[in-house]
Amino acid sequence: MLKQTTFYLLIFLILFSACNSKDSGSKQSEQLVVDSLADKSTVVKTFPDLIPGETELREDCFGEIIELQGEQKTTDAIFEVRETQMLVKDSLLIMANLNSENMFMAFSLPGFELVKSFGKMGRGPGEFQYPQLVPAKKDDCLCYVYEKANNHIFALQKDFIISALPFKLTDSQTRHQINDKQLVSFSSHEFVYAESVKGGKAVFDFSFQNDSIQDKMIYNLSFSEKHQSWASYIGDFGANAGKQRVVYAYKYFKQLVFIDLKNNTSRSLKFNSGEAKKGNAVSIMSPENTxxxxxxxxxxDFVYVLYSGRSPVDVTKEWRKKMYYIFVEKYDWNGNPVAKYKLDNWGYFCVDEQRNKLYLASVNDANPFFVYELK
Incomplete structure (x- = not known):
């Protein structure tokens, strides 16, 4: 009987010890999680590396096209939409568009009331001829303004004062009358831009530190010796500083390239839409070309690109029949197609990811603002 009691006692001690050991391990694991969450400064969010190479895509890679109907918004500002650019900063929609001799307007969201019209058009000090809005990654200003006519960069402050930065971009490598740089900001002293070069186009990194300027080419966007005219490489340029990505979409080719700056790799997306017409700038930019x-x-989170898919001649014919529409393609920052939308209007746009909305300034309506809920 004593031996049996001793045996059961031994079994109980083993089980008790195992339970304690398991409980102790669970608490340790829990503590590691708590410690990790408590010290958020040590948590580094990583983004997957870009898969390099060239990818052939079909037009149906987005799945079913999502048709969106815009809600028209009235505003107290009267202006004609032309060569427009828009961006969202907090509760403001900032627009570059000539209005009563002012180059910029700021509207409150979601009501689209005009907050201020500012930035005189002209050639004098503090005036603008060919300004480009550049989103600011931090909250120290509303955005930056790049003046193509003289390569100067300005900061648009929260009180709508425009102040010059203590440097300017290097002059263009080509002999264009107006610089064709497309600028994005990585910080107040580092900007990445796309610009025409001899035989094509390239991406550059520009930085200003300790009164020293560094400007270096980081990627050549030219991809064909058959197309060496600068017009062949007209397109749109964007970037994501946090993910160390840039993207370029070509106007006369159904083609995009995503570039991973950290690993110096790129991924090209090519659709089966045929090659663009070869020739000089005049023939390439013909209104009969797609x-x-x-x-x-x-x-x-994503990059959104306006897509026409037809020639200006065809678009004009549709407008005569009151047929206004354009597409928006949505990609993630690794170059994967996500969605394709069809808007019931035509114009200039920007996406407000915080509110999951798309704002469009229509070129066909006296009340130009339309708001789309993204699905």
Whole structure:
């Protein structure tokens, strides 16, 4: 009987010890999780590396096209939409568009009330001829303004004062009358841009530190010796500083390239749409040639690109019949197709990822603003 009691006691001690050991391990694992969550400064969010190479895509790679109907918004501002650019900063929609001799307008969201019209058009000090809005990654200003006429960069402050940065971009490598740089900001002293070069186009990294300027080519966007005219490489440029990605979409080719700056790799997406017409700038930009991409909104999570898919001649014929529409293609920052939308209007756009909305300034309506809920 004593031996039996001793045996059961031994079994109980083993089980008790195992339970304690398991409980102790569970608490340790829990503590590691708590410690990890408590010290958020040590948690580094990583983004998957870009898969390099060339990918052939079909037009149906997005799945079913999602048709969106815009909600028209009235505004107290009267202006004609032309060569327009828009971006969202907090509760403001900032627009570059000539209005009563002012180059910029700021509207409140979601009501589209005009907050301020500012930035005089002209050649004098503090005036603008060919400005480009550049989103600011931090909250120290609303955005930056790049003046193509003289390569100067300005900061648009929250009180709508425009102040010059203490440097300017290097002059263009080509002999264009107006620089064709397309600029994105990585910080207040580092900008990445796409610009025409001899025989094509390239991406550059520009930085200003300790009164020293560094400007270097980081990627050549030219891809064919058969197409060496600068017009062949017209397109739209965007970037994501946090993910260290840039993207370029070509206007006369159904083609995009995503570039991973950290690993110096790229992924090209090519659709089966045939080659663009070869020749000089005049023949390439003929209104009879198909326009593919001609507008981009680069967000934190996705990149959105306006897509026409027909020639300006065909679009004009449709407009005569009151047929207004354009497409928006949505990609993730690894170059994967996500969705394709069909908008019931035509114009310039930007995407507000925070509110999951798309804003469009129509070229066909006296009340130009339309809002689309993204699905």
């Amino acid at each position: 326009t593919h991409y001609w507008g981009m909104s680069a967000g934190n």
